[in-house]
Amino acid sequence: MAVTxxxxxxxxxxxxxxxxxxxxxxxxxxxxxxxxxxxTIDVTRASAVSRKWRxxxxxxxxxxxxxxxxxxxxxxxxxxxxxIDKFKDFxxxxxxxxxxxxxxxxxxxxxxNFSDDDHTLQRWLSxxxxxxxxxxxxxxxxxxxxxxxxxxVTCQSLVSLKLNFEDKHCVVKLPMxxxxxxxxxxxxxxIEFSDSNLLGNFISSCPVIENVNVEFxxxxxxxxxxxxxxxxxxxxxxxxxxxxxxxDGLANCEVKIACPSLVAFKFLTSSTWKFSFxxxxxxxxxxxxxYFHPEHGTAEEYHCAMIKILEGLHNVQLLTLSSxxxxxxxxxxxxxxxxxxxxxxxxxxxxxxxxxxxxxxxPLINLLNLSPNLEALTILIDxxxxxxxxxxxxxxxxxxxxxxxVHLLDFGGSENELELVRFLLKKGQxxxxxxxxxxxxxxxxxxxxxxxxxFPTSSSHVAFSFFVSRKNTPHLLxxx
Amino acid sequence: MSSSIASSSSSSSSSSKxxxxxxxxxxxxxxFEVEEPVAMQLEIVRSFFADNEDVTEQTVMxxxxxxxxxxHGILEYCRAHEEFxxxxxxxxxxxxxxxxxxxxxxxxxxxxxxEMILAANYLNISKLLDFLxxxxxxxxxxxxxxxxxxxxxxxxxxxxxxxxxxRREYEWAFEGVDED
Numbered sequence: 001m002a003v004t005x006x007x008x009x010x011x012x013x014x015x016x017x018x019x020x021x022x023x024x025x026x027x028x029x030x031x032x033x034x035x036x037x038x039x040t041i042d043v044t045r046a047s048a049v050s051r052k053w054r055x056x057x058x059x060x061x062x063x064x065x066x067x068x069x070x071x072x073x074x075x076x077x078x079x080x081x082x083x084i085d086k087f088k089d090f091x092x093x094x095x096x097x098x099x100x101x102x103x104x105x106x107x108x109x110x111x112x113n114f115s116d117d118d119h120t121l122q123r124w125l126s127x128x129x130x131x132x133x134x135x136x137x138x139x140x141x142x143x144x145x146x147x148x149x150x151x152x153v154t155c156q157s158l159v160s161l162k163l164n165f166e167d168k169h170c171v172v173k174l175p176m177x178x179x180x181x182x183x184x185x186x187x188x189x190x191i192e193f194s195d196s197n198l199l200g201n202f203i204s205s206c207p208v209i210e211n212v213n214v215e216f217x218x219x220x221x222x223x224x225x226x227x228x229x230x231x232x233x234x235x236x237x238x239x240x241x242x243x244x245x246x247x248d249g250l251a252n253c254e255v256k257i258a259c260p261s262l263v264a265f266k267f268l269t270s271s272t273w274k275f276s277f278x279x280x281x282x283x284x285x286x287x288x289x290x291y292f293h294p295e296h297g298t299a300e301e302y303h304c305a306m307i308k309i310l311e312g313l314h315n316v317q318l319l320t321l322s323s324x325x326x327x328x329x330x331x332x333x334x335x336x337x338x339x340x341x342x343x344x345x346x347x348x349x350x351x352x353x354x355x356x357x358x359x360x361x362x363p364l365i366n367l368l369n370l371s372p373n374l375e376a377l378t379i380l381i382d383x384x385x386x387x388x389x390x391x392x393x394x395x396x397x398x399x400x401x402x403x404x405x406v407h408l409l410d411f412g413g414s415e416n417e418l419e420l421v422r423f424l425l426k427k428g429q430x431x432x433x434x435x436x437x438x439x440x441x442x443x444x445x446x447x448x449x450x451x452x453x454x455f456p457t458s459s460s461h462v463a464f465s466f467f468v469s470r471k472n473t474p475h476l477l478x479x480x
Numbered sequence: 481m482s483s484s485i486a487s488s489s490s491s492s493s494s495s496s497k498x499x500x501x502x503x504x505x506x507x508x509x510x511x512f513e514v515e516e517p518v519a520m521q522l523e524i525v526r527s528f529f530a531d532n533e534d535v536t537e538q539t540v541m542x543x544x545x546x547x548x549x550x551x552h553g554i555l556e557y558c559r560a561h562e563e564f565x566x567x568x569x570x571x572x573x574x575x576x577x578x579x580x581x582x583x584x585x586x587x588x589x590x591x592x593x594x595e596m597i598l599a600a601n602y603l604n605i606s607k608l609l610d611f612l613x614x615x616x617x618x619x620x621x622x623x624x625x626x627x628x629x630x631x632x633x634x635x636x637x638x639x640x641x642x643x644x645x646x647r648r649e650y651e652w653a654f655e656g657v658d659e660d
Contacts, residue, residue: 047653
């Protein structure tokens with residue numbers, strides 16, 4: 001959506017008076033920079049602005065074509081076939097007329113993959129590969145499998161590749177032979193892999209790959225997804241929200257990760273819980289959001305899976321966990337010998353907690369006890385209609401020797417939440433900051449604040465901050 | 481026009497120990513006392529203080545290419561980001577940042593926007609420059625040639641025949657632009 005100026009001060013039609021040295025006429029590099037954000041059609045149209053701008057588009061190294069936005073309301077003017085033809089015509093014309101000796105920094109294409117026997121896409125890709133494209137961003141709708149052309153695989157300039165099939169999963173045939181010698185970033189969205197080994201092999205074969213993001217992909221009936229790479233630094237696998245209800249992403253396959261350089265790792269899934277981590281010694285930032293489906297396994301199995309995951313992540317400095325974790329962590333309390341991993345490096349922990357049961361809060365305290373150097377704790381409070389009222393027993397200990405900052409999000413001020421705050425204030429001997437972001441629509445906030453302020457604190461100085469609900473422009477209400 | 485964020489961050493400083501301030505003087509002679517972490521987001525300020533050993537807390541750094549109006553806009557942005565950073569060092573609340581940024585530029589005219597782009601470029605705040613140039617691009621996206629000319633303040637030096645020919649040659653590029 002275009003941002004329209006609310007209060008345009010420049011007259012839109014006349015610019016000729018007193019403008020000898022306009023303060024805000026922008027220098028050329030900035031104008032070029034602004035144009036690098038624009039669709040190619042806008043850059044082409046700007047050739048009619050002035051003589052100087054006439055050939056700007058010919059050497060523009062950023063090419064962006066989007067069939068959905070290239071013309072406003074195209075389907076009111078033309079039939080879909082005409083729109084596709086005009087679009088193809090335009091891309092062909094630009095690729096033909098541009099200065100071929102200029103390397104393409106970025107080629108972004110959002111379109112339909114035309115019919116089966118149409119090789120347009122392959123042709124465009126071979127042109128941009130020849131012009132040493134560095135970033136390739138394709139957003140397609142395709143009913144037939146797509147094969148990456150060989151010229152792209154062997155393209156030595158390609159640093160970043162994004163493939164996204166917006167609405168419908170599409171089979172992509174990954175190359176079986178090595179290539180992508182410079183590829184650092186790979187983004188794959190809505191892709192169906194006939195065999196998950198293909199993806200694993202592909203990632204392993206990219207010698208300098210650093211970032212991999214796999215979202216909403218289907219791995220068929222594979223038994224395992226194995227990602228091992230010595231160069232990989234950031235990995236995101238998100239199969240949490242499968243838009244097609246008939247498919248379940250990872251489909252219970254075992255995920256094996258062996259990446260000694262991995263620094264950040266994010267995993268969201270509702271369809272598997274079998275993980276095995278190896279060599280994650282560089283890992284600093286991990287985020288795991290797993291939904292344990294009751295049909296997929298027993299509580300005992302989940303408990304073992306969870307322990308295995310946490311053991312694999314014991315080196316991290318930042319850890320984010322979903323509430324599914326805490327549900328099964330409480331089993332560890334019953335069997336302390338089952339879980340003895342400590343998180344000595346953990347500085348910042350972010351957890352989602354269902355506060356309506358104490359058996360969600362108890363594992364949280366347990367986790368704090370296993371993290372002796374924790375400095376920052378963020379708790380996202382989850383809600384259900386009904387709630388039991390609990391108190392944390394007096395004898396419960398909590399080693400929060402380094403805990404400086406606590407932030408509670410979606411705080412509604414219920415008895416249970418206040419009990420948790422009371423406990424943390426009592427145990428946090430070096431606590432400096434307690435922040436609360438209100439749940440939308442929370443009433444009696446002043447009363448709740450008064451109550452919190454009356455709790456005894458072990459730390460000599462705790463600064464309280466209260467923030468209005470999320471999804472709004474942030475706005476500080478009070479500082480006490 | 482100071483936002484709630486900017487004002488709250490300055491009021492919060494009173495509760496802690498006295499914060500170090502840096503004095504910046506704009507082209508029209510106004511001196512801004514800026515909290516150190518906010519001022520250090522301005523790369524030109526950061527390198528000035530890092531490279532010059534003889535500057536003291538009393539040094540007033542002149543910024544001859546930045547107007548007072550632009551400085552207000554720049555500081556509003558930098559203070560808000562400092563507040564975000566302070567509030568949630570562990571995880572930046574992305575949706576809040578986006579909501580703030582949208583509201584922040586909505587109030588700016590094209591002329592104000594360009595002035596801020598020049599200031600952000602001069603002060604070398606790459607994050608703000610990226611953001612503002614992206615906004616400028618949004619404003620001229622799918623707009624007529626006349627609108628783009630007016631936006632950049634570029635004079636039309638084509639003869640009427642030349643322009644007519646060019647428009648005929650690239651006819652399809654002029655189909656279906658948005659209303660100005």
